[in-house]
Amino acid sequence: MSKVPPKDRRETIGVRLSEGCSLSATALAEEFDVSPDAIRRDLRALAAEGRCRRVYGGALPLSPASTPMRVRGQEAAGRKAALAAAAAAAARIRPGEFLFLDNGSTNLALARALPAIELTVATNSIAIAAALAERDDLQLHVLGGVVRPAIGGCVDADAVAAVQRMNIDLCFLGACAVSLDEGVSAFDPEDAAFKRAALRCSRRAMLLATAEKLATRAPYRVAPLDAIDALVVEHESAGHAEVNAMRTAGIDVVMADLPL
Amino acid sequence: MSKVPPKDRRETIGVRLSEGCSLSATALAEEFDVSPDAIRRDLRALAAEGRCRRVYGGALPLSPASTPMRVRGQEAAGRKAALAAAAAAAARIRPGEFLFLDNGSTNLALARALPAIELTVATNSIAIAAALAERDDLQLHVLGGVVRPAIGGCVDADAVAAVQRMNIDLCFLGACAVSLDEGVSAFDPEDAAFKRAALRCSRRAMLLATAEKLATRAPYRVAPLDAIDALVVEHESAGHAEVNAMRTAGIDVVMADLPL
DNA sequence: GGTTGCAATGCACGATTATACACGATATTT
DNA sequence: AAATATCGTGTATAATCGTGCATTGCAACC
Numbered sequence: 001m002s003k004v005p006p007k008d009r010r011e012t013i014g015v016r017l018s019e020g021c022s023l024s025a026t027a028l029a030e031e032f033d034v035s036p037d038a039i040r041r042d043l044r045a046l047a048a049e050g051r052c053r054r055v056y057g058g059a060l061p062l063s064p065a066s067t068p069m070r071v072r073g074q075e076a077a078g079r080k081a082a083l084a085a086a087a088a089a090a091a092r093i094r095p096g097e098f099l100f101l102d103n104g105s106t107n108l109a110l111a112r113a114l115p116a117i118e119l120t121v122a123t124n125s126i127a128i129a130a131a132l133a134e135r136d137d138l139q140l141h142v143l144g145g146v147v148r149p150a151i152g153g154c155v156d157a158d159a160v161a162a163v164q165r166m167n168i169d170l171c172f173l174g175a176c177a178v179s180l181d182e183g184v185s186a187f188d189p190e191d192a193a194f195k196r197a198a199l200r201c202s203r204r205a206m207l208l209a210t211a212e213k214l215a216t217r218a219p220y221r222v223a224p225l226d227a228i229d230a231l232v233v234e235h236e237s238a239g240h241a242e243v244n245a246m247r248t249a250g251i252d253v254v255m256a257d258l259p260l
Numbered sequence: 261m262s263k264v265p266p267k268d269r270r271e272t273i274g275v276r277l278s279e280g281c282s283l284s285a286t287a288l289a290e291e292f293d294v295s296p297d298a299i300r301r302d303l304r305a306l307a308a309e310g311r312c313r314r315v316y317g318g319a320l321p322l323s324p325a326s327t328p329m330r331v332r333g334q335e336a337a338g339r340k341a342a343l344a345a346a347a348a349a350a351a352r353i354r355p356g357e358f359l360f361l362d363n364g365s366t367n368l369a370l371a372r373a374l375p376a377i378e379l380t381v382a383t384n385s386i387a388i389a390a391a392l393a394e395r396d397d398l399q400l401h402v403l404g405g406v407v408r409p410a411i412g413g414c415v416d417a418d419a420v421a422a423v424q425r426m427n428i429d430l431c432f433l434g435a436c437a438v439s440l441d442e443g444v445s446a447f448d449p450e451d452a453a454f455k456r457a458a459l460r461c462s463r464r465a466m467l468l469a470t471a472e473k474l475a476t477r478a479p480y481r482v483a484p485l486d487a488i489d490a491l492v493v494e495h496e497s498a499g500h501a502e503v504n505a506m507r508t509a510g511i512d513v514v515m516a517d518l519p520l
Numbered sequence: 521g522g523t524t525g526c527a528a529t530g531c532a533c534g535a536t537t538a539t540a541c542a543c544g545a546t547a548t549t550t
Numbered sequence: 551a552a553a554t555a556t557c558g559t560g561t562a563t564a565a566t567c568g569t570g571c572a573t574t575g576c577a578a579c580c
Contacts, residue, residue, distance in 0.1 A: 022268040035530055057265030130390035136409045144404025144422050149396045162404050295540055
């Protein structure tokens with residue numbers, strides 16, 4: 001076997017990850033005939049680029065296509081529940097308000113944590129709609145359209161048109177990535193466009209971000225950070241440099257309690 | 261046999277659980293080639309996250325929470341599954357067709373029984389949308405609007421407008437009541453109006469009726485029985501006088517097999 | 521030609537994480 | 551009730567991780 005250029009090897013690994021394969025560091029080391037150190041360096045670099053998730057023993061793909069909603073939602077159920085509870089408390093939701101819940105597993109947790117008061121809740125997420133359909137204390141409005149499996153809801157023109165007819169009091173944006181410099185960004189252009197439309201129709205907007213979404217970026221910009229009234233982050237993000245920078249930049253950052 | 265990262269193994273187990281499989285600890289240990297201890301640790305961790313129930317010998321999936329409308333759905337799950345299977349077979353669904361599934365627990369069973377071919381499926385039911393959202397072999401279109409909890413989906417003006425923009429090949433109507441003289445009828449006026457709109461936009465229409473819906477009536481008429489191309493009834497309705505009368509009246513009545 | 525800068529590699533170290541085995545306790549089966 | 555299988559905990563072991571450092575190969579530059 002002839003030696004493979006390092007850059008080439010790294011790209012090969014990246015492609016496999018984006019295909020949804022989970023990789024073992026030792027296996028890769030053997031395959032490319034390099035030391036595990038080199039592989040670990042590659043995986044760390046790919047993880048820094050947001051192309052995979054680093055785990056003990058190798059790396060896991062985090063590509064939205066390969067991990068449909070059902071898996072992502074359960075990945076960190078406890079953490080997201082804590083985050084959702086903090087957000088629900090911080091939002092100071094009042095009776096009669098009109099809420100919008102964007103797609104996302106974190107917002108699904110939030111839906112379950114919504115207080116039992118009279119509310120109108122709109123969503124473009126099938127899972128969130130299903131979770132709220134059984135509650136009779138609130139009025140539920142779903143946005144129609146073609147459902148994107150990778151996203152778990154509708155983000156097409158129909159959905160944009162529907163959201164533009166709404167006067168939303170409080171919008172909970174789903175975010176794929178959040179950073180101070182790049183703002184909020186998403187992996188899908190239509191998704192990003194939908195989020196922008198939802199933001200425009202909302203009086204206030206909040207965003208729940210799990211730790212792995214902080215200080216990362218996705219291809220399509222949604223909005224700068226100051227378009228968000230409050231950012232809710234996990235307790236474990238406390239010392240995060242990005243969080244401190246956001247705070248000094250004047251962003252309202254809410255810290256969730258430790259999960260049970 | 262390449263070794264998989266521990267986190268990946270745990271996630272794989274978690275996915276299986278969320279798919280409703282019950283798992284044996286020893287079998288998993290053999291499959292992943294680790295000691296039962298490691299598997300038990302995984303299962304304990306998953307149980308701690310609330311993703312499964314720990315039992316002697318393995319683990320059981322915790323939530324068929326993916327089946328809202330569960331109260332009604334489980335009532336006669338086996339019977340409805342048989343009915344749905346018969347309907348799916350009788351419908352002769354061909355690739356590329358555009359199906360519409362109306363609200364109703366019977367149609368939810370049908371959604372689960374849809375063949376794995378390329379289809380476009382539209383629905384106004386949240387539960388059906390949730391059941392189909394995970395399938396990537398078909399395109400899913402949900403109708404937006406305000407969700408009526410009693411119905412489990414949208415039947416308002418938005419939904420009617422949306423369905424009127426569709427060219428439906430085959431419509432599976434949900435019915436509250438079916439009789440030869442009164443035709444198809446529903447308990448809710450808006451629901452009935454929506455069903456009429458859906459019927460108007462459909463080339464063919466079928467209706468699945470459990471035994472208790474036969475020969476009954478509801479306040480609001482949807483359509484006469486001859487607007488339906490085929491009526492699928494349960495096996496136990498075989499000797500039903502109403503069924504015989506329908507047959508002699510020229511209605512195409514399909515009989516389901518006995519449930520397992 | 522020699523040197524410099526850069527990138528990549530392999531190795532050594534302490535730290536972290538997962539594993540397997542041992543033990544008594546508990547549940548299931550016969 | 552006895553026998554067997556599984557469980558939970560503790561502990562020692564092994565694998566992997568991250569970091570720092572020296573070495574190598576290569577291209578650019580003087």
